[in-house]
Amino acid sequence: MRRNVAIISVGYNGRFVSKRPDISIVEMLEAAVRNALSKTKLKPHEIDAFVVGNMHTFEGVNMGHLWASEHIFALNKPVMRIATGGTTGMSVFHCAYYHVASGLYDVVCAIGWEKHDEGDAQIGLGGILLPEVFSLAHFGPDFSGRRGAGLGLMGGGGGSTGGASFQAASYLAKSGGGIEHIDMAAALMRANAAKNPYAHLQVPDCKPEDIAKTPIISWPLRYGHTCPTSCGACAVIIVAEEKVKKYAETEKVAWVKGVACGTSDVTVGNVHDGQITDPADQEMCKIVAMKAYKKAGIKNPRKEIQVAEVYDGFAHQVLLWPERLLLVDDGASPKLIEQGYYNIDGELPVNPSGGVTSTNAIGASALVRVAEAALQVMGIAEGGHQVPKKVKNALAHGWGGLFQFNTVTILGDTPVKK
Amino acid sequence: MKRRVAIVGYKLIKNTKASVWTRERIYYELSRALLEELEITRDKVDTFIFGSNDFADGRTISECYLIQRIGAHMKDESKVEQEALNACVYAWMRIQSGEYDTAMIGMVSLASSQFKPLLVQNHVLDPVYERPRGLINYYSAAAFQARAYMERFKNFTESHIARYAEKGYRNALKNQYSLQVIPPSLEKIENSEPIYLPIRELEVAPYADGGGVVLLASEEKAKKLTKKPVWIDGFASIEDTYWIGERDLVKLDGLREAGKRAYKMAGIKNPEKEISFAEIQTFFASEEPIIAEALGLFDEGSGAEVIEKGLSEINGKLPVNPSGGSFGGNPMGGTSLLGLINAVKQLRGEADDFQVKNPKRALVHAQDGVCAQQNTVMILSTGGEK
Amino acid sequence: MIHQTVEVVVPISFMYKNRVGRYLQHYLNGLKEKKILGSKCSGCGRVVVPPRSACGRCYGVMDELVELPQEGKLVNWTVCYVKMESGEFKRLESPYVIGMIQLEGCDALLSAKVLEVEPENVKIGMKVKAIWKEETTGDYTDLVGFVPL
Numbered sequence: 001m002r003r004n005v006a007i008i009s010v011g012y013n014g015r016f017v018s019k020r021p022d023i024s025i026v027e028m029l030e031a032a033v034r035n036a037l038s039k040t041k042l043k044p045h046e047i048d049a050f051v052v053g054n055m056h057t058f059e060g061v062n063m064g065h066l067w068a069s070e071h072i073f074a075l076n077k078p079v080m081r082i083a084t085g086g087t088t089g090m091s092v093f094h095c096a097y098y099h100v101a102s103g104l105y106d107v108v109c110a111i112g113w114e115k116h117d118e119g120d121a122q123i124g125l126g127g128i129l130l131p132e133v134f135s136l137a138h139f140g141p142d143f144s145g146r147r148g149a150g151l152g153l154m155g156g157g158g159g160s161t162g163g164a165s166f167q168a169a170s171y172l173a174k175s176g177g178g179i180e181h182i183d184m185a186a187a188l189m190r191a192n193a194a195k196n197p198y199a200h201l202q203v204p205d206c207k208p209e210d211i212a213k214t215p216i217i218s219w220p221l222r223y224g225h226t227c228p229t230s231c232g233a234c235a236v237i238i239v240a241e242e243k244v245k246k247y248a249e250t251e252k253v254a255w256v257k258g259v260a261c262g263t264s265d266v267t268v269g270n271v272h273d274g275q276i277t278d279p280a281d282q283e284m285c286k287i288v289a290m291k292a293y294k295k296a297g298i299k300n301p302r303k304e305i306q307v308a309e310v311y312d313g314f315a316h317q318v319l320l321w322p323e324r325l326l327l328v329d330d331g332a333s334p335k336l337i338e339q340g341y342y343n344i345d346g347e348l349p350v351n352p353s354g355g356v357t358s359t360n361a362i363g364a365s366a367l368v369r370v371a372e373a374a375l376q377v378m379g380i381a382e383g384g385h386q387v388p389k390k391v392k393n394a395l396a397h398g399w400g401g402l403f404q405f406n407t408v409t410i411l412g413d414t415p416v417k418k
Numbered sequence: 419m420k421r422r423v424a425i426v427g428y429k430l431i432k433n434t435k436a437s438v439w440t441r442e443r444i445y446y447e448l449s450r451a452l453l454e455e456l457e458i459t460r461d462k463v464d465t466f467i468f469g470s471n472d473f474a475d476g477r478t479i480s481e482c483y484l485i486q487r488i489g490a491h492m493k494d495e496s497k498v499e500q501e502a503l504n505a506c507v508y509a510w511m512r513i514q515s516g517e518y519d520t521a522m523i524g525m526v527s528l529a530s531s532q533f534k535p536l537l538v539q540n541h542v543l544d545p546v547y548e549r550p551r552g553l554i555n556y557y558s559a560a561a562f563q564a565r566a567y568m569e570r571f572k573n574f575t576e577s578h579i580a581r582y583a584e585k586g587y588r589n590a591l592k593n594q595y596s597l598q599v600i601p602p603s604l605e606k607i608e609n610s611e612p613i614y615l616p617i618r619e620l621e622v623a624p625y626a627d628g629g630g631v632v633l634l635a636s637e638e639k640a641k642k643l644t645k646k647p648v649w650i651d652g653f654a655s656i657e658d659t660y661w662i663g664e665r666d667l668v669k670l671d672g673l674r675e676a677g678k679r680a681y682k683m684a685g686i687k688n689p690e691k692e693i694s695f696a697e698i699q700t701f702f703a704s705e706e707p708i709i710a711e712a713l714g715l716f717d718e719g720s721g722a723e724v725i726e727k728g729l730s731e732i733n734g735k736l737p738v739n740p741s742g743g744s745f746g747g748n749p750m751g752g753t754s755l756l757g758l759i760n761a762v763k764q765l766r767g768e769a770d771d772f773q774v775k776n777p778k779r780a781l782v783h784a785q786d787g788v789c790a791q792q793n794t795v796m797i798l799s800t801g802g803e804k
Numbered sequence: 805m806i807h808q809t810v811e812v813v814v815p816i817s818f819m820y821k822n823r824v825g826r827y828l829q830h831y832l833n834g835l836k837e838k839k840i841l842g843s844k845c846s847g848c849g850r851v852v853v854p855p856r857s858a859c860g861r862c863y864g865v866m867d868e869l870v871e872l873p874q875e876g877k878l879v880n881w882t883v884c885y886v887k888m889e890s891g892e893f894k895r896l897e898s899p900y901v902i903g904m905i906q907l908e909g910c911d912a913l914l915s916a917k918v919l920e921v922e923p924e925n926v927k928i929g930m931k932v933k934a935i936w937k938e939e940t941t942g943d944y945t946d947l948v949g950f951v952p953l
Contacts (some may be wrong), residue, residue, distance in 0.1 A: 002516065024546060024825025030858045044863040055478065056499075060820035062473045062541040063500075066787040069660045070860030076675055078655040079792065080508065083472060083499045085479035091496050095508060103420060119823045263485050263495045284492060295517070315579035400481050405495075439934065545822035547854055551944045552888070553902050553915045561882035562904060569880075569928055613893065614902075615883040615923070659860055663904060663913035705821025 004241040004415035005100045005256045008248040010371040011036025016200040016232035016359045018378065019117040025064060029113055030071040032233035036050030037280035040237060042247050044073040047237070053082040053092035053112050055252035058119045072111060086313065086400020087261070088112060089234070089367025090407040094259050098236055106240040107247065111366030113233035133311030161226055161314070163279075165218035167403065168316040172220060177319065177334030179220040183208035184337050186225045186315035186357060192344060193354025195384035199360040201231040211315075225315035227360035234364045236370050241415060255415040256373035257393070262288040263409040279403045285324040288406045289397075293326075296410040297417070298393065301326055305410075306391045307376045308348065309369040311399040312355045318342065319395055322350055325408070345388055352376065352385040366398030370409050377411050422511050424640035424647035425798070428759045430630035433597045433747030436530040437627035441475070443499035444526045445487040448631045448696050452522075453489070456633065456643050460489035463633070464518040466516070466534060467509045468495070469502030469525045471751040473538050476531065486633070487745055488524050492518075501699070502755035503784035504533050507653055509634050519636045526629030527749035535625045535750055541559060544660070554662050556701060557622075559789040561614035564704035568616070570668055572718035574707070576616045580607040580646050581725045583621040583703035586745025589732060593760070596746025597626050621703040626747025630759050633778040646766045652683030653796040660791060670712040673785075673793040677713040684797035686779070689714045693797075694777035695737040697757035700744055706730075709790065713781065732772055740764065740772045754784030758796070765800050810866055827855040830869055836942035839932065842910050844868040852912040872907045874934040876951065879913060880904035883923045901926055917949030 013031035020028065029052075037044060050072060052065040061067065065081050068074070082097075084091040089112035096110035172178060190206035193199035203210070211226050214224035238256070264284035289301075298304045310321035319333035327348060328336060336342060342350040351357075353372040356365050373394035375381040391413065398407040429452040431437075431444055439447070453460060466488055468481045481497045498505040502525040504710035509521035529535045539556055541782055543549045568574050568694050587601035602610075610620035633643075640647040656679070658672030660664060661714045666672070677689070686692045698709050699786040706720030716737055724730050739745075741760035761780040763769045786792040824832065827843060831854045834841035843855030846863020851872075857867050881903040886893035901923055904913040918932060932950035940946040 021823055022826065024823050024828065026544075027825045027827070053499075055472075057472055057478045059545075060541065060822065061545055062471070062538070063787060066657070066791055067544040067660050069657050069791070070856065071858040073858070073860060073863050074657050075659055075860035076656055076672060079657045080504055080655070082494075082496060084477075084497050085482070095496065095498075095511075098508070098511040098515050100512040101517075104511060104514070119820045126658045149818050238849075261494050261496065262492065263490060265486060265491055285681065287492070401479055404482075404485070455925035536888065536893065540888065540891075545820065546824040546828055547944075551915075553917070555888075557886075558882055558884065558902060561879045565882060566880055611895075612883070612885045612899075614885065617882075661852070661912060663915060664911065 002416065002418050003101050003103060005097055005238050006241065006244050006253040006415070007256065007374040007411065008239050008244060008253050009039040009237045010374055011039065011235040012198045014197050016039060016230040017363055018228060018230060020115065020231045021117065025059060025061065025115050026068045026071040028115060028231070028233050029068050030109060032111060032113065032235040033072045033109065036235035036237050040247055040249050042107065042237065044176050044372050046247070047073065047077065047107050047109050048097050049078040049108045050074045050094040051080050051082060051092050051099065051108065051110045053088040055083060055085065055088060058362065059115055060119055080364055084400065084405060086311065086362060086364045087366050087398040087405045087407045088400070090370060090396065090398035090409060091261065093236060093367055093370050093409060094261060094407065097256055097259055098237055100240050101172065106177045106237050106243050110236045110238065110367060111233060112364035114361035114363040115231045116229035116361065117231050127387055131217055153370060161221055162219045163403070164314045165221045167279040168220050168314060170278050171236070171274050171316055171320050173278060175319070175331040175334055180208060180212070181319060181334040181337055182316045183211040184221060185318035186211045188337070188342065189312065189315060189318060189351060189355045189357040192352050192385055193358035195344070196353045197383040199354040200228050202358070221314055221316070225357070227313050227357050230359050230361040232361045232364055234367050236371050236374070252378040252380060254377040254411040255413065256409065257297065257412045258292040258410040259408070260288045260291035260295065263401070265406045280320065282324045284404065285321070285406045286326060288297070288408050289325045292408040292410050296412065298410065302328070305393050305395050306351065306389055307373065307387050308350050308395045308397070309353060309373045310397040311366060311369060312351060312357045313360065313399070314355050317357065318350055318357070322348065325395065325397060344385060349387045352381065352387055366400070366407065367394040369398055373409070373411050377413050421514060422637040423510050423647055424637065424649045425632055425636055425762050426635045426640050426644040426647055427452050427633045428630060428762055429451050430595055430756065430759050431628065432595045433626040433628040433749065435597065435626065437528055441526050441528060442483060442487045443589050444629045445484050445524055448629060449488045449522070449524070452631050452633060458643070459600045463489065463520050463522045465494040465509070465512055465521045466490035467505040467521060467523050468497040468652055469500070469505030469523060469752065469755060470497065470527065473541055474527050474532060474751045486650040488522070501750045501784035501786050501794065503758060503782060504632070504655065506632065506758060506796065507617055507655065507794060509566065510650055513634060519639045521634045522631055523634070523755070524631045524751035525755040527752040528627040529625035529750055530649055554788065556788055557617060558614045559662055559667070560702040560704060562636045562662070563708060563789055564616050567704070567721065570708050571721065574722045577608055578722050578725055579602055579616060579621055579704045582706045582743065583607050585725065585731065586703060586739060586742050588745030589740055589772055590742025593741045593746050594770070596742050597624060598746070599624065600774045609692055617704065623701050623744035628747055628749035628752060628756060630755050632755065634760060639734060648762045648765050648798050649801050651685070651797045651799050652678035652680045653794065654683065655792070655794040657792040664790065665789070667789055669706060670790060671709065673709060673712045673790055676795045680795040680797055686797065690716070690736065693781050694779050695738065695740055695774045696781040696783065697739060697741060697743065697761045698783040699754050699757055701748065705790070706738060709783065713783070713795065732774060736775045740769070740774050754782065756783050757784070761798055765798060827857055831855050832942045835944070835946040836940045838936045838940060838946070839873065840872045840907070840914070840947065842870050842872045844870050851910050853907070853910055853914050872910050876907040876932060878903045878906040878918065878926070878930050878932050879906050879928060881918060881926050881928070899923070903932070903950065904933060916947065919949045920951045
């Protein structure tokens with residue numbers, strides 16, 4: 001029999017910024033956990049377990065959750081650590097969900113974090129590919145044009161923008177959109193972020209023309225389309241159904257109705273099994289979304305989902321994901337964004353928080369999607385980014401790896417009937 | 419517990435000093451072999467959990483390229499970045515939630531392809547206090563722990579540490595999947611190069627390349643898949659404080675608590691009598707008596723007596739690490755999965771030369787962090803008890 | 805069957821700039837002034853070194869900095885024969901003693917080098933005192949170690 005689980009509080013350590021030279025990693029985590037706890041009736045010792053996640057190559061600390069044992073109040077408690085690339089935050093959330101859904105624990109705190117100012121994000125990301133690139137270079141193909149590591153090799157490996165530009169170009173070709181639609185998406189994200197006190201890149205009233213002024217990194221992606229590297233931590237506290245009344249501060253909680261994750265082939269648009277695989281297809285995203293809708297009892301997502309927080313590492317994904325998550329028709333996004341369909345006050349608000357394009361602390365980003373979706377369901381999003389319509393169901397989506405991980409979480413204002 | 423969960427199959431490769439197969443190939447071969455043995459296809463595996471560590475694998479998101487190889491493409495997958503036994507715990511939770519019926523756990527760790535395993539291990543320390551000062555690390559902390567034990571129990575001497583190491587190598591020789599190094603003599607161990615006294619070079623578990631996969635299933639499925647399911651009766655995981663200066667390294671409070679909770683979940687009142695054998699994870703020979711006592715398997719301070727009287731030998735009262743433990747090879751981050759597999763082998767009577775007589779219940783232990791800061795304890799059994 | 809395998813070296817090398825945080829910054833500032841600082845929990849009164857912000861036991865804030873005594877008692881020790889270089893242990897020419905030192909009023913032991921004593925003569929319980937570099941810079945090496953009283 002299903003055990004229902006609710007998010008009762010969301011905490012941030014503060015606004016996401018590019019550098020926090022004044023605090024250490026553990027102090028940042030402490031701030032997030034204290035913030036999340038302050039919005040509940042929980043005493044710290046009543047948290048049964050913790051799930052922590054980040055991408056450790058970015059800070060050079062292998063087991064950060066061990067160092068933070070006292071700072072996150074995890075002394076003498078079980079702590080599990082998850083890391084799955086870009087989806088780390090949501091994988092952490094799913095693990096915390098299973099901690100409670102399994103019946104083992106009643107109160108679990110999920111923490112996703114990243115402190116990018118302590119390392120170099122592009123090298124860390126290049127680390128996904130570098131061993132392959134070097135191995136191939138050993139056998140002949142010269143990716144850099146000259147020997148040695150450096151920007152040339154980053155370009156060959158793609159870094160992250162290089163790889164994503166394949167996806168963006170393919171998407172534009174399929175949907176009939178143009179680079180101006182990506183500009184619109186990025187402007188929407190930056191403008192939304194200005195209404196979110198915790199977001200990193202806040203540009204009030206950002207216009208597509210402002211974005212179009214930024215240089216192109218790798219067509220069709222501009223500098224203005226890419227996410228920043230942010231420092232910050234997000235903590236989400238989830239509680240089993242029977243304990244919600246005892247521990248939640250108000251009646252406003254977000255019920256976890258369905259979680260699903262899936263992974264497909266690794267692809268950078270190269271030949272695979274004799275076929276050219278296309279990173280814009282994202283078949284797995286459709287499958288994962290359908291699984292999540294089924295678990296959540298959602299028959300018609302277009303009507304039943306009021307807001308979506310998707311993982312838009314690059315602005316074109318604001319257009320891509322709603323289609324692949326079956327919320328709009330394939331290829332419909334360019335027209336819809338022109339009409340303001342995805343605006344905060346539109347038919348289907350997408351990323352009212354500003355999305356990943358405005359705030360990207362990699363280990364936290366996917367968890368922030370869940371956190372923001374929860375805030376929308378609870379009706380307490382601050383700074384003006386709460387959507388005006390009543391939110392019955394919200395969707396949070398995470399994406400990562402080398403184009404292949406997809407995770408989806410459906411939250412709602414009432415639990416699924418057993 | 420709503421549904422019982424069992425381990426229905428396993429496959430592992432022999433630990434080597436330098437694996438000829440790549441990580442990708444190992445996962446492929448192991449997963450294929452396990453599915454063939456159980457006569458199922460990968461469709462029947464609902465979810466996959468990796469237990470590996472990006473630092474140890476030398477690449478970011480290390481499971482990226484391994485997904486197709488283990489058979490997880492177009493399916494659910496996640497990765498636990500701790501000792502691989504915790505991947506088993508997560509898989510248990512997924513099955514217990516009712517959303518999945520079967521789960522495969524995979525671990526492959528190649529110490530030989532790491533630039534230097536010591537460097538990887540050192541990165542567990544925090545970068546702003548312990549790492550720059552260079553005084554506390556796995557080795558010095560183990561030395562402090564051994565010294566504290568020797569001060570508290572005066573009959574335990576440096577030569578006893580060597581004897582625990584010798585038992586490890588000797589048992590490992592009987593385990594055809596271990597490194598099977600020629601066991602050094604007691605004299606050679608006692609006189610090996612000191613690292614941090616009283617820890618000497620041959621008292622440190624050797625690094626190795628190793629890998630294994632395990633399939634878990636819910637009760638209904640388990641009975642269809644195998645005639646010899648091994649049941650997970652209970653487990654617990656506890657994290658102690660990071661700061662070495664605030665821990666009692668002999669008492670190991672965190673581990674004690676984990677043991678208590680695991681026993682409670684499994685319904686064990688008297689571990690000394692009810693546990694048939696234990697596979698505990700150690701990096702150093704001196705840790706064995708301390709961990710075993712913190713788990714209540716032997717009396718406090720009995721470290722010298724236990725090894726002198728052979729109470730923890732394969733044919734002893736309560737065998738500890740009959741497989742040799744990590745003295746048969748330490749694939750960093752994955753030793754506990756090998757401990758799990760070896761415990762399953764014992765309970766199914768498949769342990770060949772290192773078989774323990776009539777085992778009923780086993781304890782498997784995993785540690786993370788300096789001096790066992792975080793511990794996971796799991797109780798397995800052949801069935802019968804709830 | 806191919807037995808020869810190629811070894812490809814992946815030369816990723818990058819530096820990290822890890823932040824010490826507020827409390828360790830106080831500690832390092834204290835070292836510059838030849839002081840050993842700990843922090844005290846406003847909730848349960850626990851005193852720890854190095855100073856940190858959170859008390860894991862009572863969940864209080866350990867924001868009161870306390871100056872710890874410079875003398876203490878040795879409660880644990882080991883002899884270090886190696887140093888780590890390029891990820892390997894290299895033998896030291898002269899091994900040195902590292903100890904865990906109990907400073908009065910502090911609930912955490914401080915780990916430090918113990919100098920001017922031969923390993924054979926180290927005794928648990930012996931009194932030791934801190935010695936400092938002449939010119940301190942606000943670095944961990946300012947506190948050179950402890951010597952027997």
